[in-house]
Amino acid sequence: MTKSRNDRICVSVLILTLLFLSAKTPAFSQEPQVGQALPPWTAGCLDIHHINTGRGECSFFVFPDGTTMLVDAGVTGAAKPRVTDPKPNDSRTPGQWISRYILHFLNPLPEKKLHYVMASHFHEDHLGGVAADTPASPSGSYRLTGLVEVAHSIPCGTLIDRGWPDYDWPVPPEGESAKNYIQFARSQVAGGTLRAERFRVGANDQLVLVKNPREYPDFEIRNLAANGHVWTGVGSVERNHFPALADLDDDEYPSENACSIAFRLSYGRFDYFSGGDIYSVTAQPWQDIETPVALVAGPVEVCKANHHANFDAMGASCLQALRPHVIIIHTWLAQQPDMAVLRRMLSTKTYPGPRDVFATNIMNETRIVVGPHIDKLKSQQGHVVVRVSPGGREYRVFVLDDSAETFEIKAICGPYSSD
Numbered sequence: 001m002t003k004s005r006n007d008r009i010c011v012s013v014l015i016l017t018l019l020f021l022s023a024k025t026p027a028f029s030q031e032p033q034v035g036q037a038l039p040p041w042t043a044g045c046l047d048i049h050h051i052n053t054g055r056g057e058c059s060f061f062v063f064p065d066g067t068t069m070l071v072d073a074g075v076t077g078a079a080k081p082r083v084t085d086p087k088p089n090d091s092r093t094p095g096q097w098i099s100r101y102i103l104h105f106l107n108p109l110p111e112k113k114l115h116y117v118m119a120s121h122f123h124e125d126h127l128g129g130v131a132a133d134t135p136a137s138p139s140g141s142y143r144l145t146g147l148v149e150v151a152h153s154i155p156c157g158t159l160i161d162r163g164w165p166d167y168d169w170p171v172p173p174e175g176e177s178a179k180n181y182i183q184f185a186r187s188q189v190a191g192g193t194l195r196a197e198r199f200r201v202g203a204n205d206q207l208v209l210v211k212n213p214r215e216y217p218d219f220e221i222r223n224l225a226a227n228g229h230v231w232t233g234v235g236s237v238e239r240n241h242f243p244a245l246a247d248l249d250d251d252e253y254p255s256e257n258a259c260s261i262a263f264r265l266s267y268g269r270f271d272y273f274s275g276g277d278i279y280s281v282t283a284q285p286w287q288d289i290e291t292p293v294a295l296v297a298g299p300v301e302v303c304k305a306n307h308h309a310n311f312d313a314m315g316a317s318c319l320q321a322l323r324p325h326v327i328i329i330h331t332w333l334a335q336q337p338d339m340a341v342l343r344r345m346l347s348t349k350t351y352p353g354p355r356d357v358f359a360t361n362i363m364n365e366t367r368i369v370v371g372p373h374i375d376k377l378k379s380q381q382g383h384v385v386v387r388v389s390p391g392g393r394e395y396r397v398f399v400l401d402d403s404a405e406t407f408e409i410k411a412i413c414g415p416y417s418s419d
Helices: 005-024 094-105 146-153 176-190 290-297 316-322 339-346 364-376
Strands: 046-050 058-062 068-073 114-118 156-161 195-198 219-226 229-231 238-240 262-267 270-274 302-304 326-329 356-359 383-388 394-400 409-417
Touching (some): 046 262, 058 094, 068 094, 068 146, 156 176, 176 195, 219 290, 229 290, 262 290, 270 290, 290 316, 316 339, 326 383, 339 356, 339 364, 356 394
Parallel strands (some): 068 114, 114 156, 156 195, 270 302
Antiparallel strands (some): 046 383, 219 229, 229 238, 262 270, 383 394, 394 409
């Protein structure tokens, strides 16, 4: 029996409506709910996990095709009362907790591997501190802590840092955590279990999708800065922002924080910025590395706060250039975030428009000093996960319970639209 013209019109309208809704709805396999575990990653989504151990900074990425990346895994040697309690507790090392977290979220992927491991710079709260009781590796040539412990526990592909292979600029690192990391890198590369590369400023072909790149042509990581060299915004051309060492006294050499790696991750209309511990409050204008890096990065949706939002970072010029809707602060010390910095990040006088600020830890001591501005944070405790929908059209932020390994959602913010 032939349908009437009106029936055919109604069916066509229904089909078009369903197609429109499916195109506008994020392709999450399960609808996330507060009180439930965060649903697993699915193909096409971008996940960015800001993992909280209370002992340093750590970010874990799952790219749209299943490529994975770890940026930092710190273990500070600072003691109470300046630092927060370890999370979930002190029954395991931070490196062990991070490894277990990552392995949980690698479950839906066929390959349990970190394709890239990046050290933003050579400080213990990003690499892992070494103490008298830090266990030695089976070979005895390095100790298992922080990033080294994670990379020793989970198969890794390529290690990327600012110093390989010489580690001599501006001077060879003196700290035990840096020496331990360098020994690990050289040992693993010599043994053929790891590749290592120096971060190439200006490149967009060093950190790439390795599983299915043709499916996601609008995904890119642009290397913005390292060792004071900054991308110009033209092709892969970079320039040196710092003076030549020959023109500086020894005590004027660039600091380790100023040499941090910075990059911009883009997926469709979504952009994310990470700048290690770069800063802007300095004695000399050339030492302000944060401003030129932020200017070349341009506006982003999400920004990991530089230098844990300490007093010397997230300057007005940086915030005005990045204009993030979401700011995520890795905090673990009583002075993080700095009161003036938090006010600047929250103020629409710094830059217009809405913004939400999330912190991984806020200590009672911090609440006393900072005051009511702390109550304006969207999160004061927990892992902070950014999940970007296929194509980068929109994203949500999930705060996960860090007191146990349930990965329970404590709060959901969004969806936010990518500009």
